Amino acid sequence: MRFHNRRTAGQELGLRLVEWASDGELFRPVVLALPRGGVPVAAEVARALGAPLDVLVVRKIGLPGRPETGIGAVVGDDPPLFDERALAMLGLTEDRLAPDVARERKELGRRALLYRGDRSTPGVGGRTVVLVDDGLATGATARAALRHLRRLDPARLILAVPVGAPEAAAEMRAEADDVVCLSRPPDFCAVGLWYDDFEQVSDDEVVEILSTHRVTSSPGTY
Template sequence: MRFRDRRHAGQELALRLREWAADRDLVKTLVLALPRGGVPVAAEVAHILKAPLDVLVARKIGVPGHPETGVGAIVGDDPPLFDQRALEMLGLSEKRLNPDVARERTELHRREQVYRGDRSAPDVKDRAVILVDDGLATGATARAALRYLRRRNPARLILAVPVCAPDSAAAMRSEADDVVCLHQPPDFWAVGQWYDDFDQVSDDAVIEILHALSASPPKS
């Protein structure tokens, strides 16, 4: 299974989620996207499920010199969540990564301000929350996001992605109530390999989508 772009992936994921949701009693469903790449995917899900959309900004903590290799992640002002096994294998310590954490925290808050402005974050308590990204590789960012949300007492917590590494999907089942993934290829090595168009999503594109499908209207 391949996807033309994130919008196509979102449409396919939304159709699966609509079938999945028909057998479940979901209360006050909220779709949360992991920006930036998860936003166009989540927009299609929110549209088809007729649910509000917002973002949950998380930032990956990468290996110094190899930022795409994630060893941890941060969400909000929570402490970083590290993959301790990965740190040991790479000979890294949490202290050594403090500058990387600080830099990513600054970027996280910048994006929150850009995307949400003066809108408050949506309340997830007692809601069915569907967390959406464009794919799942190591799962570091998704794990941090799911734990952040779990502490805020949603009625049900669902992770939904178009494509994922099979072992990462299995690991997420202990973090979410449900994991919905369309494609779990055994030869997975990167999310982008399953998209024909995997260009970077801009801040402007995220803002435009959120204005159209916002979980809470802007304050007047």
Template sequence: MGFQNRREAGRQLALRLREWASDRELVRPVVLALPRGGVPVAAEVAHALDAPLDVLVARKIGLPGRPETGIGAIVGDDPPLFDQRALRMLGLTEDRLAPDVAREREELNRRTLLYRGDCSAPDVQGRAVIVVDDGLATGATARAALRHLRPLRPDRLILAVPVSAPETAVGMRAEADEVVCLRQPPDFGAVGLWYDDFDQVGDDEVIRVLDARRTSTRGT
């Protein structure tokens, strides 16, 4: 019930999105990938919908000692978005996590400059925005991304992922206008368990995929 790799997951997600969009009007859709893992998935979606592809760099704030467990995230210049319930349960404060936030913001800025260069972020006002990642565990980065985009007044805000923890997918319905998810396994565990090949996506691959899609949709 899993996926061979991110590209294959993207193709399956693209098919579902095309079916979903067949009876809806998507106003000038734009696909925004959450890098790095979301980029190969999003490339297939953008191709299927004949839409431009860009990135929205979000960085997870991990639990001290367990960085893979997200308890918050940052996007752009926005203040960090923390899971306040988790902070209380763990006895953590935002001040305690300030060095982690500073480190992740530095990496966020590095990646944004690397992936976009002198190009500005796409204007999403009045457009159908499809945010794509390779999967959701806690959903910290996706939640921060959606809250960053909402004030920019998209016509419709859609979150699309191949796989998600069931409770996370349910929670995302309060953040997005639509949530499209292929798999919500009750024994979720972790995103990588649902891919045969879940090797890390490198910066070079992200840049190559983005450049190829930008070339094919120049002026869109």
């Protein structure tokens, strides 16, 4: 299964989740996007569910020299979460990666302030949380985000992505109550290969999408 762009992928993902909602499976859902790429996808999911939309900023910690390959992630004030097996295989230590963690935590703070301003994060306790990204590769950022959210005591925690590596999607079942992944191609290599249009999402686009959703949504339904 291929997707035209993130918006159409979000529409298809939203339809799948609406089926669950019609069966009473989603209690007071709140949709959280992993920015930046997950935001256009999550906006369509939130629209389909009539749910509030916000972001959970997580920063990937990349392999030195290959930053696109995630070996860990950091979210909020939580300690960094590393793939311990990968560290051992590569002969890396957390101390060796401390400068990378500091850099990503600084960027995390910048983005959280830019995207949310002085707004507090939405309460998730006792609610169904739908965590959305545009795809799942190694699962490093999704795992950190899910563990962070689990500590906030949601009623149900769902990871929803249009496409993902089969192994990573299977591993996420240990972190989320449910994993909704529309496509798990056996020849998965990179998320972007499963989109016709996978242009990078800018900070301005994230801010605009979040602002538009707040204006066009009815808070009374939340």
